Amino acid sequence: MKIKLLKEEIESASIHHLQRISGEDLKKCYQCGNCSGGCPVSYEMEIAPSQVMRFLQLGKIEEVMKANSMWVCVGCLQCYSRCPKGCSVAAVLEGLRQTVLRKGEDFEKISKIPMQFLKNAPQQAIVCGFRKFVS
Ligand code: SF4
Numbered sequence: 460m461k462i463k464l465l466k467e468e469i470e471s472a473s474i475h476h477l478q479r480i481s482g483e484d485l486k487k488c489y490q491c492g493n494c495s496g497g498c499p500v501s502y503e504m505e506i507a508p509s510q511v512m513r514f515l516q517l518g519k520i521e522e523v524m525k526a527n528s529m530w531v532c533v534g535c536l537q538c539y540s541r542c543p544k545g546c547s548v549a550a551v552l553e554g555l556r557q558t559v560l561r562k563g564e565d566f567e568k569i570s571k572i573p574m575q576f577l578k579n580a581p582q583q584a585i586v587c588g589f590r591k592f593v594s
């Protein structure tokens with residue numbers, strides 16, 4: 460899965476805004492790696508959960524916005540439950556997704572999803588997918 464964000468979307472994202480909408484204090488993370496170790500989908504992420512936190516601490520939000528991590532995250536909260544500092548990478552990744560979706564940019568275009576898939580997929584999966592990928 461590869462995402463292409465507009466250059467302006469990446470440039471307008473800020474660490475301050477991300478911390479405000481996620482409610483997370485990025486400085487609290489001390490890079491123990493527990494979140495990455497427990498994340499069931501970190502193997503699919505271009506930047507693992509603990510690395511996301513480190514990149515953001517260093518102000519490298521552009522790199523994180525370009526990576527697929529925020530779209531791959533399934534929101535299971537395993538990272539939050541394992542974090543000794545009470546950080547929620549899930550909330551940070553949700554904040555990144557919202558930064559994009561609130562501008563009206565859909566990650567998935569509903570009209571492009573094959574009807575056969577929509578007919579066969581579980582209703583709950585479709586609703587969850589729309590909530591995560593559609594503005
Ligand atoms: S909420 Fe996302 S980042 Fe956290 S463990 Fe689950 S899939 Fe990984």
Ligand code: SF4
Pocket residue numbers: 487488489490491492493494495508509512538541542543544545546547548
């Ligand atoms: S588990 Fe918490 S403190 Fe450890 S790397 Fe992940 S976010 Fe940072």
